[in-house]
Amino acid sequence: MNSINPEKTAAELTSFIKNAFDKAGFTKAVIGVSGGVDSATSHELTKRALGEKNVFPYFLPYEKIKPIVDQVVSLDPGMDRLRQGNIMARVRMTILFDQAKKRQALVVGTENKTEHILGYYTRFGDSASDIEPLRNLYKTQVYQLAKYLGIPDKILNKAPTAGLWEGQTDEGEFGFTYKDADEVLFQLYDLKKDNVEGVDPGVVEKVKSRVSRNAFKHSLPILPFDY
Incomplete structure (x- = not known):
């Protein structure tokens, strides 16, 4: 797994953000922050690209969005926790895009x-x-940058x-670590290897x-001429 040059990467991504906003004609950003490394880094x-006063972070744990989520869940009381987690993610998305509209901002992912992948x-x-x-950036590279x-x-x-339910962790759901996942994906996608080593x-x-299983997500919506 390749390490990054964090100083160079930070400069490139800061420039990328600034140029993208300039090209789109926006000066303000809305971002959902979770307390994790990805949202903190993004x-x-x-902030470095646009200036702190132009960036509006929103922390939206379950407690803050509970009334909205619970109303949707009440439509189907037998809903499992994965479906509930998806509803939470979509409620957060709705709030972020609404706040972006209010502030004439773009939503930063x-x-x-x-x-x-x-x-x-x-x-x-x-x-x-x-x-x-x-x-x-792979997850382990995000840590280097962070x-x-x-x-x-x-x-x-x-x-x-x-943050989809109490005690939920990414690696617990995966059944493998980000470190191993990154090594596998790097060899398959970046090095184009047929067989993963190590x-x-x-x-x-x-x-x-x-x-x-999830490859279909990268080709949505599915269009007639895709077949």
């Missing part, structure tokens, strides 16, 4: 390359954004979670299986 880069996101929920600064940017240790050391074969199959 938030810091956006927080998705990394690992999550994107694995399909680890809610369609039209946490995947919805106007700009994705971290999409080309450390350079001065993101606090309490965030760097926190177990990654989508990772337990069982883990490799788990990663490949998740990628395969």
Whole structure:
């Protein structure tokens, strides 16, 4: 797995954000922050690009959106927690885009390359954004960048979670670590290898299986001429 030059990457992404906003004709940004490393990193880069006064972070844990989520869940009392988690993600998306409209701003996303390839996101929920600064960085590379940017240790050391239910963690859902996932994905997608080396074969199959199951998410909406 390749390491990044965090200083160079920070400069490039800051410039990317600034240029993208200039081209789109916007000066303000709205971003959902969760207390995790991805949103903290994306938030810091956006502040550097646009200036802190032009960036509006929204922390939307379940407690804040409970009345809205509970109303939707009440329509189907037997709803499982995965469906409830998807509703939470879509409620957050609705709030962020509404606030962006109010402020004449763009919504800045927080998705990394690992999550994107694995399909680890809610369609039209946490995947919805106007700009994705971290999409080309694997999770382990985001940590390298975050450390350079001065993101606090309490965030760097926190177990990654989508905050969908109590005790939920990304790696607990996966059944493998981000470190292993990044190594597998890097060899398959960046090095174009047919066989992954240095990772337990069982883990490799788990990663490949998740990628395969969620591949359809990258081609939505499905159009007639796709077939």
